[in-house]
Amino acid sequence: MNATTVQVPAGAGPEADPRAVSRAVRRRSLALLRSLLRPVARPVWGTVALVVGAQLAAVAGPALVAYGIDHALPALRDGNGAPLTAVAGTYLVVAVLGGFLAAATVRASARASQAILLDLRRRVFRHTQRLSLEFHERYTSGRIISRQTSDLDAVRELLDGGVTTLAAGALSMTFTAVSLAVLDWRSGLVLLVAVVPGVLLSRWFQRRSQAQYRTNRTAAARTIVRFVETMTGIRAVQAFRREPQVQAAYDELAEEYRRSSAGSIRLNGWFDSGLVLIGNVTLAGVLLAGGLRALDGDLAVGVLVAAVLYARRFFAPLQQIAMFYNAFQSATAALEKVADLLAEEPSVPDPAHPVRLPAARAEVRFDGVEFGYGDGPAVLHRLDLHVPSGQTVALVGATGAGKSTIAKLLVRFYDVRTGAVTIDGIDVRDVDPVDLRRAVVMVTQEAYLFSGSVAANIALGRPGATRGEVEAAARAVGVHDLVASLPDGYDTEVDKRGVRLSAGQRQLVSFARAFLADPALLVLDEATSSLDVPGEVLVQEGLRTLLADRTAVVIAHRLSTVMGADRVLVVEDGRVVEDGSPADLVATGGRFADLHADWQRSLDRA
Numbered sequence: 319m320n321a322t323t324v325q326v327p328a329g330a331g332p333e334a335d336p337r338a339v340s341r342a343v344r345r346r347s348l349a350l351l352r353s354l355l356r357p358v359a360r361p362v363w364g365t366v367a368l369v370v371g372a373q374l375a376a377v378a379g380p381a382l383v384a385y386g387i388d389h390a391l392p393a394l395r396d397g398n399g400a401p402l403t404a405v406a407g408t409y410l411v412v413a414v415l416g417g418f419l420a421a422a423t424v425r426a427s428a429r430a431s432q433a434i435l436l437d438l439r440r441r442v443f444r445h446t447q448r449l450s451l452e453f454h455e456r457y458t459s460g461r462i463i464s465r466q467t468s469d470l471d472a473v474r475e476l477l478d479g480g481v482t483t484l485a486a487g488a489l490s491m492t493f494t495a496v497s498l499a500v501l502d503w504r505s506g507l508v509l510l511v512a513v514v515p516g517v518l519l520s521r522w523f524q525r526r527s528q529a530q531y532r533t534n535r536t537a538a539a540r541t542i543v544r545f546v547e548t549m550t551g552i553r554a555v556q557a558f559r560r561e562p563q564v565q566a567a568y569d570e571l572a573e574e575y576r577r578s579s580a581g582s583i584r585l586n587g588w589f590d591s592g593l594v595l596i597g598n599v600t601l602a603g604v605l606l607a608g609g610l611r612a613l614d615g616d617l618a619v620g621v622l623v624a625a626v627l628y629a630r631r632f633f634a635p636l637q638q639i640a641m642f643y644n645a646f647q648s649a650t651a652a653l654e655k656v657a658d659l660l661a662e663e664p665s666v667p668d669p670a671h672p673v674r675l676p677a678a679r680a681e682v683r684f685d686g687v688e689f690g691y692g693d694g695p696a697v698l699h700r701l702d703l704h705v706p707s708g709q710t711v712a713l714v715g716a717t718g719a720g721k722s723t724i725a726k727l728l729v730r731f732y733d734v735r736t737g738a739v740t741i742d743g744i745d746v747r748d749v750d751p752v753d754l755r756r757a758v759v760m761v762t763q764e765a766y767l768f769s770g771s772v773a774a775n776i777a778l779g780r781p782g783a784t785r786g787e788v789e790a791a792a793r794a795v796g797v798h799d800l801v802a803s804l805p806d807g808y809d810t811e812v813d814k815r816g817v818r819l820s821a822g823q824r825q826l827v828s829f830a831r832a833f834l835a836d837p838a839l840l841v842l843d844e845a846t847s848s849l850d851v852p853g854e855v856l857v858q859e860g861l862r863t864l865l866a867d868r869t870a871v872v873i874a875h876r877l878s879t880v881m882g883a884d885r886v887l888v889v890e891d892g893r894v895v896e897d898g899s900p901a902d903l904v905a906t907g908g909r910f911a912d913l914h915a916d917w918q919r920s921l922d923r924a
């Protein structure tokens with residue numbers, strides 16, 4: 319989906335009326351805006367007052383000039399300098415005050431806008447993190463990055479001066495027109511006539527730029543999404559030598575982005591030129607009409623000068639308004655998309671009445687579990703399973719059989735369609751999320767390490783763990799010697815700038831992390847990649863320590879792991895087709911016995 323497509327609100331089906339959808343989207347983004355403004359109401363009102371003050375000060379200038387020319391100068395000629403001193407002093411005070419108010423406006427609006435942005439940035443992160451795995455599989459990382467970067471940037475651009483410029487521009491035009499009408503209504507009429515082409519030109523620009531901006535945003539979003547997706551999959555790109563094709567596709571998108579940006583610059587150019595033309599013609603009109611009347615003695619010279627100054631001022635803000643109108647549009651679109659993201663509900667909601675599970679024994683049951691991903695076909699079909707506390711169960715079966723799905727239901731990455739998954743007799747949907755996270759830990763194949771030290775990565779298992787506890791966990795799973803041999807020992811950085819650990823080493827670090835977490839139920843997706851023999855032995859020993867004294871469900875890829883388990887479940891097409899101790903299953907013959915024989919043969923060959 320591209321960046322500007324209006325997304326269907328949560329719960330609305332594909333048949334929803336598009337107008338109702340866009341109303342819902344707008345309502346949501348307005349509600350978001352209101353909630354963002356509420357905490358900064360005072361600075362916002364302060365900014366409004368400052369903008370009004372600054373514009374009043376600015377509009378007073380020409381009126382003072384008119385008074386100076388028509389009254390103060392003649393008085394001076396008659397020997398009375400007081401009016402001129404007064405008007406010059408007032409002019410100076412107003413000018414200084416105007417400058418002060420303008421500076422104060424920038425400060426006040428920056429304070430409010432930065433507070434709003436901080437709030438929004440935090441909300442987007444907190445919310446995205448809270449959303450369930452199902453959302454993250456659906457919403458590409460490129461789109462999430464767009465929300466956090468270009469969309470928040472669009473809002474920032476508007477808030478950083480855009481809103482105040484728009485408000486100040488509109489106020490300046492209104493005040494100028496009113497002042498001119500009060501000072502000399504005939505000159506005001508000339509201005510009124512000039513407003514007609516001005517409005518027509520602005521309407522034309524507004525319509526064109528709306529379309530143009532949409533094209534721009536789509537092109538920008540497509541470029542970002544393509545970039546992120548290519549770089550995320552860079553291994554596959556390089557492995558399959560797809561660089562030329564990927565480059566060509568990206569070049570095309572970048573060129574489209576350039577073309578649409580050039581289009582909007584051209585449009586702005588036309589609009590600016592049109593405004594300058596209308597402005598100059600208006601000025602000439604005011605000067606001509608006023609000049610003729612001044613020659614006849616019907617209009618004071620000072621008023622004529624002030625009228626010319628007002629006419630010059632009138633159209634000036636339109637250019638800025640036009641410039642920020644684009645920013646305004648893109649910020650509105652961005653805010654809609656961010657509001658849309660914030661309206662996403664986790665598909666795995668926290669329980670309304672959480673049940674505490676302080677000391678889990680981790681007796682696990684699947685009772686008539688049916689499950690499928692999203693609206694897709696069922697992957698598990700009425701699965702019944704009982705794992706007593708302390709048992710190690712190995713799940714084996716062909717790829718796509720449903721092993722990982724069983725594991726993901728245990729840690730509640732997803733909720734079942736029917737039936738229930740229980741731990742110690744409590745439905746996992748009702749267990750207090752904090753207790754569930756403590757009781758059930760999943761170690762995934764990829765053994766993801768965050769940037770930071772090895773110690774910090776192990777300590778993730780139990781926040782607040784001491785260095786002694788981290789080391790003890792590392793010793794237990796047999797990774798201590800390895801860590802100690804790294805350049806900075808436990809403080810060695812494992813991010814891109816630091817040491818790169820091998821797949822087996824990462825696995826051991828993730829075992830240490832899980833050991834430290836000490837969950838009652840460990841769910842482990844064993845790595846498929848085979849290691850060299852010493853590495854393999856280390857990992858197997860680490861695994862044995864990790865699995866001891868707890869309930870464990872292991873998606874096993876190694877014969878040694880399977881044979882070390884208390885029980886083997888053979889999964890086929892979302893059903894458990896064999897269940898028993900490894901030795902019994904080999905003895906009775908069947909799928910596992912065949913699998914065991916295949917495994918044995920491949921080991922003999924190796």
Ligand SMILES: Nc1ncnc2c1ncn2[C@@H]1O[C@H](COP(=O)(O)OP(=O)(O)OP(=O)(O)O)[C@@H](O)[C@H]1O
Pocket residue numbers: 455691694697715716717718719720721722723724
């Ligand atoms: N996120 C997902 N969205 C939709 N379908 C999925 C998703 N993950 C898995 N599936 C489907 O569910 C079925 C079971 O997949 P699962 O990953 O549980 O199999 P598996 O036995 O763990 O396979 P493997 O050994 O290859 O990891 C497959 O048909 C797969 O296509």
